[in-house]
Amino acid sequence: MKKLINDPKDVVVEAVAGFGAAHSDLVTVSLDPVFIARADAPVAGKVGIVSGGGSGHEPLHGGVVGFGMLDAAVPGPVFTSPTPDPILAATKAVDGGAGVLHIVKNYTGDVLNFETAADLALAEGIEVRSVIVDDDVAVKDSLYTAGRRGVAGTVLVEKLAGARAEAGGGLDEVADLATKVNERTRTMGVALTPCVVPHAGEPSFTLADDEIEIGIGIHGEPGRERIPLEPADRIVDRLLAPILEDLPYAPGERALVLVNGMGGTPQVELFIVFRRVAEALAERGIEVARSLVGNYTTSLEMQGVSITLLKLDDELIELWDAPVQTAALRWGR
Known part of the structure; x- marks a missing residue:
């Protein structure tokens, strides 16, 4: 493998240190235990929002720490959940007295470790709510999950819950909003190539040169089927249908x-995909009221794409348009 790394065991710590140096106006970082917090945390009287999970999906989650989104992100080893200790440390660091919401992608390790951290926080007097994101329609169960996986829709949950918290919503209100967004969000992805986890040094799965995998997970978990490569529009139609x-x-x-x-x-390929998505939705009378195109929930260097639809209403549009200032998303401020 060819990667711009030093020692595989130092990848996460060195990446977090570099991220903190690059965005010192937005975040502070802790390297022992490892977590990223917004520069002004804790914000007194505001619900804190913490998310996290295995590294390798950047800019999720550290890239969306800041005003209007997350108060802290906890990166674990590549494709591996963080342990409860850094989750607890991040929770304490952003507790402004109004409680803390944990937004957790539905992977068994993440769910268990965030649950343990929430129990430990409660023992220290911090009220915590948790919302599990399970937007992936590809498979119901896998080696990593009970139920559906949490994938790119997590970004939308974090943005909208963050806007509600920034506007002064209470803990139950912010958690209810996050739940509403998750219930209205669906995602389906496709992989053209595998990725290489640094400590493994070899591709996480194999695809023939003319094969793609429909419904791939963000850790390379199997999807629904492997098929021959098709034109982009046909692939988009396959992803939209489920x-x-x-x-x-x-x-x-x-x-x-x-x-x-x-x-x-x-990006040129991502916009080809978006063009067909917009066209296919227009054919069904569905209005594309808001859009986002780019790398937000990645799988290291995997080639592929996922499509996420969130069913909007007036409340969600207002929250989406609310100001945000993070490394990955910035508008209105």
Whole structure:
């Protein structure tokens, strides 16, 4: 493998240190235990929001720490959950007295470790709520999950819950909003190539030169099927079909569309994908009211894409448009 790293065991700590140095106006970092917090944390009287999970999905989660989104992110080893200790440390660091919401992607290790950290925080007098994100429609269960996986839709949950918290929402209100967003969000992805985890040094799975995997997970978990490579429009139609089957839209309803790159996909290809998504939704009378195109929930250098639809209403549009200032998302401030 060829990677710009030093020692594989130091990848996460060195990356977090570099991220903190690059964005010192937005965040502070702790290297023992490892977590990233917004520079002004804790914000008195505001619900704190903490997320995290295995590294390798950047900019998720550290890249969305800041005003209007996360108060802290806890990166574990590559594709491996952080342990409860740094999650607890991050929770304590952002507790402004109004409680803390944990946003957790639905992977067994993440769920168990965040649950333990929440129990430890409660023992120290910090009220914690947890919302599990499970937006992936590809598979119901896998080696990593009980139920659906949490994937790129996590970015939307974090943005909208962050806006509600920034506006002064209480802990239950922010948790309810995050739950609402998760319930209205569906994602489906495809991989063109595998990725190489630094400590493994070899591809996490294999695909023939003319093969793609429909429904791939963000850690390289198997999807629904392997098929020969097809033109982009046909692949988009394959991804949209299960999303719209699982959460149907009536003509006139509005959607936020996230076309998310897996880390190794050029932007020119992402916009080709978005073009077909917008066209296919228009054919069904669905309005693309908001959109986001780029690398937000990656899988190291994997080539591929995921499509996420969030069914919007007036409340969610207002929260999406609310100001945000993070390394990955910035507008309105």
